[in-house]
Amino acid sequence: MGLREPTGARDGPGVAFPRSGGGVADNGPVRARLVPITATLVAIAAVGGGCTSKPPGDPQPSTVPVGGAGAEPREALAVRAAAAKDLRYVAAYTWSGGGAVRTVTVSVAQDGTWRVDVPGGALGGQANIAIVALGDGRYQCTLPPHLSGCVKVAGPGAALPASVDPRVQNPFHDWLDVLTDRNAALSVLITPNLPNVGGTCFSVEPATVSVRRPIEGMTICYADDGVLTAVKAKFGTLVLTGQPGPAPANTVLPGPLAGGSPLSTTAPPPPPPPSASPSGARPSASPSRKR
Numbered sequence: 492m493g494l495r496e497p498t499g500a501r502d503g504p505g506v507a508f509p510r511s512g513g514g515v516a517d518n519g520p521v522r523a524r525l526v527p528i529t530a531t532l533v534a535i536a537a538v539g540g541g542c543t544s545k546p547p548g549d550p551q552p553s554t555v556p557v558g559g560a561g562a563e564p565r566e567a568l569a570v571r572a573a574a575a576k577d578l579r580y581v582a583a584y585t586w587s588g589g590g591a592v593r594t595v596t597v598s599v600a601q602d603g604t605w606r607v608d609v610p611g612g613a614l615g616g617q618a619n620i621a622i623v624a625l626g627d628g629r630y631q632c633t634l635p636p637h638l639s640g641c642v643k644v645a646g647p648g649a650a651l652p653a654s655v656d657p658r659v660q661n662p663f664h665d666w667l668d669v670l671t672d673r674n675a676a677l678s679v680l681i682t683p684n685l686p687n688v689g690g691t692c693f694s695v696e697p698a699t700v701s702v703r704r705p706i707e708g709m710t711i712c713y714a715d716d717g718v719l720t721a722v723k724a725k726f727g728t729l730v731l732t733g734q735p736g737p738a739p740a741n742t743v744l745p746g747p748l749a750g751g752s753p754l755s756t757t758a759p760p761p762p763p764p765p766s767a768s769p770s771g772a773r774p775s776a777s778p779s780r781k782r
Contacts (some may be wrong), residue, residue, distance in 0.1 A: 524579060565679040568693045572670035574717025575663075579738035582718070586659065588727025590616050595729060597663050604742035607660035608634065615758025621745055622651070622660045631655055632745050639746030642753045643733040655753045658726040662711065662719060669706045670695070682710060688721040691713040 581598045586609075593610040593748050600606075605624050612620040619634040623641070629651060632641040650665065669675050677697040684692045692712040709724040721730045 564681045564693060565673070565677065567681070567691065568679050568695070568711075569671050569673055569715075571691070571713035571715070571717050572667050575713065575719060576667050576671065576717075578735075580735035581738060582716075582735040583732050584729040585732055586610075586727055586729055594732070595659055597660075598739060598742065599663070600739050600742045602741045605664060606742050606745075607663060609659050610634075612657035612659065613655070613754035613756055615756070618754050619759065620657070620754060622657065623742060623744055624664065625742060625744075630744060634745060640749030640752065641746050642745045642749055644753050653740065654755050657756055658724070659729070659730055661706075661731070662709075662722045662724070666706050666740075670711075675729045677706075683724060683728070685710060685712060685721050685728070688712050690718070690720040692721070 535572045547635050579599050581596070584595045584597065586593045586595045595610070596608040598606045605623055608619070608621045609648055610619045611617070612622075613631075613633075618637055620688065621632040621634055623632055624647075626647060628643050628647055629645040629649065630641045631644045631651075635640055651658070669677070678694075678696040678698050680694045682692050682694040684690070690712045692710055694710055695706075696708045697706055706774060707724055709722055711723075712719070712721040713722055718735060719729075719731065721728065723729075
């Protein structure tokens with residue numbers, strides 16, 4: 492599969508340079524002294540590079556290292572989400588809320604394609620599905636015990652129709668575009684960690700409906716290296732179990748392409764009750780045989 496769905500790249504940290512001093516009227520004699528003075532300043536900077544104090548008014552870098560102390564919550568979240576975009580891995584998460592506790596498996600391949608297995612993700616919990624993103628689009632695939640088969644549900648990078656969207660896959664891909672957008676209208680606060688969750692947790696609330704990709708209010712937690720450790724949203728709570736494993740080279744559909752429509756996330760309507768006898772009607776009795 493030569494095509495891939497782009498996952499973006501992390502912003503590099505900026506570098507701040509202090510401003511040079513005031514102008515010098517006579518450049519001739521001063522130029523000769525600049526070389527040793529500059530060399531001395533470079534040596535001092537190399538020795539004192541570990542110091543934490545900075546001169547007042549020194550401009551700050553545009554980004555901070557992942558896990559950097561003192562970062563604003565919005566910036567700290569954006570840096571971790573950018574790191575998450577670059578990760579390639581296989582990881583398992585417990586999914587609780589709205590039913591029995593299940594295990595969601597996430598795979599982001601080396602070529603950028605991905606797959607999220609969602610037990611009970613369709614038909615109101617009655618069908619297991621996978622959401623798969625390949626270079627040519629996104630697919631919903633049914634998983635055992637149902638007969639495996641895949642239906643294309645969206646184009647490359649497009650959102651899934653709401654009727655077939657389990658939303659569990661969103662924190663691993665679609666929402667990253669919003670979380671890394673420093674211009675997105677989000678309210679972000681660092682919040683106490685969810686139970687048994689490592690990393691740093693953030694409370695995220697969209698401040699307006701104009702966010703370019705659908706995103707909902709949530710608590711989302713990241714390790715310093717960008718690994719998603721937990722998320723609590725309307726679809727429930729995901730918590731990382733164990734350590735992520737190595738990623739496959741690419742993603743393949745878990746079943747053949749099938750015709751027909753994808754499965755809805757909601758349960759099918761119950762069958763109609765059996766028709767009742769007309770009011771007042773009595774079943775006819777068999778005529779008695781004369782003897």
